[in-house]
Amino acid sequence: MKIATYNVNGISARLPVLLRWLQETAPDVACLQELKAPEEKFPLQAIQDAGYEAIWHGQKSWNGVAILSKIGKPEELRKGLPGNDEDDQSRYIEAKVNGVIIACLYLPNGNPAPGPKFDYKLRWMEHFTKHAATLLASKEPVVLTGDYNVIPTEVDAYKPERWVEDALFRPETRAAFQELLAQGWTDAIRYLHPTETIYTYFDYFRNAFARNAGLRIDHFLLSPDLKDRLKAAGVDRDTRGWEKSSDHAPVWIELTDK
Template identity: 60%
Template sequence: MKTLKIATFNINGLRARLPNLLAWLEREQPDIACLQELKAVDSAFPVADFEALGYGCLHHGQASWNGVAILARDAQPLEVRRGLPGSEDDTQSRYLEAAVLGIQVGCLYLPNGNPQPGPKFDYKLAWFERLIAHAQGLVNSEHPVLLAGDFNVVPTDLDIYNPRSWLKDALLQPESRECYQRLLAQGWTDAIRHLYPDERVYTFWDYFRQHWQKNSGLRIDHLLLNPPLARRLKNAGVDAWVRNEAHASDHAPTWIELKAAR
């Protein structure tokens, strides 16, 4: 089997940015793409557009907010789980898990949590706890497992251009960072930070104060690999050119390349 390229991309509105998304897929041709913040119900998911590019689709949508999807080139993702266990009354579409090309993939859109303190931040931390509990079983699997998505956490000050103006933001709160570190401590490998331990790598530039033009970014989109998959990690990066396109998402696709399975 050839090298696999897997990407995660918060598109910030499927209907508004479908041309951008299709252009990226056609140019970069990831084998697996995890999408977040669809802001569209399942019936509005443009399956035909993706199939025209050779992608099978699995989607978990929601009107106006949230929504996640997994695309696979020349394959059909096989659904494993829709939503995290632990709160069956949670109506927000934030987690989708599938078997794809020999890998168990969890695509997630972790709650933003702003404003904090308050109920949105409480929900963020509760959701994170459910993710940590579920991830414990995944990381210990003998099969390759990937957690990919918008985690809405800036892990350290190395992952942000300047933390001072974000000190009150939910993405930088000690509780958010502590949850992320507890997740990593289970045995997950943060692909970008593993390969670039001392570099400032950004995946998100908001629309304010010319943050893209000034490269004032944050790293909040992560790909976490369990030990069997981490042994295959070959390369990782960010398709930053996508952020410079007209009508771009405030995120750029973040990706890994994996060596072929033996």
């Protein structure tokens, strides 16, 4: 079972890139972030023509998440995080596909920090961590994936000293991410590639992609039973270099059958 995550940075503008990537890499499940489209503007017909069923949680101009599957329609479990009902931003969707619970998230950026946006980021992470604990307690196989907007360690940033005051790398953000991991989740990329330079995001400015000046902010966290089923994980880096591509590259994992 191949599961991928991809911040598309606007599904309408990037639809040709998304469809090409789906055709060339053929993930069984694809989690998308930053749709930047309201519910009614999701390109369902084009997705279905590509061989996928979909559920999504849209929002005009901003945010938005979706789960696509070519191995049966995702069984939607929830939109939004429990205990966070006042949040009107479309950042979380959860479904069951092929016996696995898959959570697709677009964690807040949080800049400028400190400030209200950073406070919102930390509150969101707190709600997410509480829900993650509940998912672990269910003893079901769970994948938490998406754009976390978190640089976990210095290894995950080109010239990390430049990011010290950024919301993605501030001590509070990294501590919150480590608190999440401490529940028992496995960072799939780092589990299989503990020291390799791997980036998933490259700014459009300063020729960042060509210089490999990136960040690793798109993550797969796996519940303990899936750790033993993890056989491969990587980044479709070349996709970032396609014309009119997102500033993120798709990330993927492969799981063996149960």
